[in-house]
Amino acid sequence: MTAITVIGCGPAAHRLVQRLHHHGHRGPVTVLGAEPEPAYNRALLVSALDGTLRARDLALAPFPPGVxxxxxxxxxxxxxxxxLVRGDDGTEHPYDVLVLATGSRAVLPRLTGAGGRFVPDVRVPRTLAGARPVGEGPVVVAGGGLRGVETAYALGRAGHHVTLVHPGAHPMHRLLDERAGALLTAALRDAGVALETGRRVTGVEPGRAVLDDGRSPAAGTLLLCTGARPDTALARAAGLAVRHGVVVDDRLRTSAPDVYALGDCAEHPGCQATLASAWEQADALARTLTGGDGRLRPARHxxxxxxxxxxxxxxxPPGALRRPDGGEQVVLSDPARGRYGRLVLHDGRVHAGVLVRLPRAVATVGQLYAADRPLPADRLALLLGTGGEYAESAELPDTAVVCQCNNVTKKALEQAWHSGARDLPxxxxxxxxxxxxGSCAALVRQVCGALAPT
Ligand SMILES: Cc1cc2nc3c(=O)[nH]c(=O)nc-3n(C[C@H](O)[C@H](O)[C@H](O)COP(=O)(O)OP(=O)(O)OC[C@H]3O[C@@H](n4cnc5c(N)ncnc54)[C@H](O)[C@@H]3O)c2cc1C
Structure with a gap:
């Protein structure tokens, strides 16, 4: 019986082990996790930080018996x-197959004054330990990329006094164009977040964060959301091929026999560092390791x-909106209602886009994008959600994937509803x-709402 050892106990490792069991693997499985907690859903950490969820609410399902x-x-x-794998507690763990699921690690700025007495509580909210609820007092968030924006927005809405410090011209400048960035800026301000763009946090001093222009906003807590990169240290030391991440092929094989990698630590051309990608890879690898067809066909998310x-x-892809490469563009701008949509098309198909406050368009355009299907001729109606075959969620095709992370189709939701599942839990x-x-919750409610008798 093949002995499988998995390094890392994040969402990728967790899903892999669940799927191995599902596909009938009954050989020994060992999982080594550096964090003290059992596997949890990292994507929900912001809800732990702002106090919406307790740490235990993030826990993933228990591992199958025997693991x-x-x-x-x-x-x-x-x-x-x-x-064999050696642990920092002196234990040794033999394997026939080794899987690296070491995720990503934070990229941190050098801060002057760190470690001094009475400086702010400096944390990286990427783990349960780092995302414990913030206390009273002002919060400075360093880094206005995706995670920093989510963090600042959630804490602002929860009533904290928050300053978001971001080196770019607007928050999430790598993902959003200027107009979408302006709407995001307005929404952050409405949530009570003060913005410092074009600035970096360079240090701390008692009760303050220090910016690169010498100013120092008050900070009881400084949250570092300054980026992450694949955690490849172990793979490198083991002599595996590493570029940005651990290089893997379509079967998630590394450069060494019987060693695989998946999730945030792995580098595969079609995959991003997202939960959906990690789970997709775990599903594929579980099939491979149980003798099935595990070739990875990354979906577009x-x-x-x-x-x-x-x-x-x-x-x-990140940056595609800033460099549209001459594709056809469809733009809808409605500043009065804070709505904005921009699609960059190649051969009539969505290559890149951004949609703000256009939930119907997200449902429909998202489907067409995921399936790489051509857009109907009336593109503006599609953005407005007023025309076309998918104008309402009720008109989504049965095969439409509503929950991207778990690949749940509209049909699966309807079947669950008809079997008695009548609320979100x-x-x-x-x-x-x-x-x-969790971002599909509104659409799931909409699909189920359409089934409820009126
Ligand atoms: C705050 C935050 C919010 C996010 N929100 C979203 C979201 O909304 N949607 C989305 O799709 N994605 C989101 N992500 C990204 C998503 O969480 C990751 O893509 C996902 O967690 C990747 O899973 P993973 O198991 O590969 O890696 P990780 O979750 O990073 O887990 C890797 C684990 O391996 C452990 N490890 C590392 N090295 C070793 C070692 N040598 N020995 C033992 N253990 C080791 C680490 O401690 C860690 O626990 C978010 C990430 C963060 C940080």
Whole structure:
């Protein structure tokens, strides 16, 4: 029986082990996780930080019986010749197949004054430990990329005094164009967030964060959301091929025999560092390791920032909106109502886009984008959600994927509803819809609402 050892106990490792069990693997499975907690959904950390969810609400389902899980154990070396992994607690773990699921690690700025007495509570909210609820007092968030914006917005809405410091011209400048950035800026301000764009946090001093222009906003807590990169240290030390991440092929094989990698630590051309990608890879690898066809066919995913009350969707590779490469463009701008949509088309198909406060368009354009299908001729009607075959969620085709993270179709939701799942928790339990990044909750409600007798 093949012994599988998995390094990392994040969402990718968790899904892999669940799917191995599902596909009938009954050999020994060992999971080593550096964090002390059992596997949890990292994508929900912002809700732990702002106090909406308790830490235990983020827990993923228990591992199947028989799986040996060692939390609080960091793998520090891989001996490929002897086929064993060494933990920082002195334990050794033999394997026939090794899977690296080490995720990503934060990229942190050098801060002057750090470590001094009475400086702000400086944290990286990428782990349960780092995302414990923030206390009273002003909060400075360093970094206005996707995670920094979600963090600042959630804390602002929860009533904290928040300053967001971002080096770009507007928040999320790598993903959004100027107009979408302006709408996001307005929404952040409405949520009570003060913005410092074109600035960086360079240090701390008692009760303050220090900016690169010498000013120092008050800070009881400084949250570092300054980016992340694949955690490849162990893979490198083990002699595996590493570029940005651990290089893998379509079967998630690394450059070494019987060593695989998946999730945020892996580098595959069609994949991004998202939950949906990690889970897709886990599903594929579980098939491979149980003798099935596990060739990875990465789906195209829509990025839905977690900004409660502000519907934003980003389609296409990062930077594509800023460099549209001459494709046909469709633009809808309605500043009075804060709505904006821009699609960049190649051969009549969506190559990139951004949609702000256009939820119907997100549902419909998202489907066409995911399936790489041509857009209907009346593009503006599509953006407005007033025309075309998919104008309402009720008119989505049965095959439309409503929950991207868990690949749950409209038909699966309807089946769950007809089997008695009549509210969101019941639908989530039956289908797993909404349990990933959670951004599909409104659409799931809409699909189920359309089934309820009026
Ligand atoms: C705050 C935040 C919000 C996010 N929100 C979303 C979202 O809304 N939608 C979305 O799609 N994605 C989101 N993401 C991204 C998503 O969480 C990741 O894509 C996903 O967690 C990747 O899973 P993973 O298992 O590959 O890596 P990780 O979740 O990073 O887990 C890797 C685990 O491996 C452990 N590890 C590393 N090295 C070792 C070692 N040597 N020995 C033992 N253990 C080790 C780490 O401690 C970690 O626990 C978010 C991420 C963050 C940080």
């Amino acid at each position: 040996r899980v060692r939390t609080g154990t960091r793998a520090v070396a891989v001996d490929r010749r002897r086929r 829509v990025v839905r920032p977690r900004l409660s009350g502000l519907d934003v969707a980003v389609l296409g 019941a639908i989530a339990a039956a289908t797993r819809a909404t349990t990933g990044c």
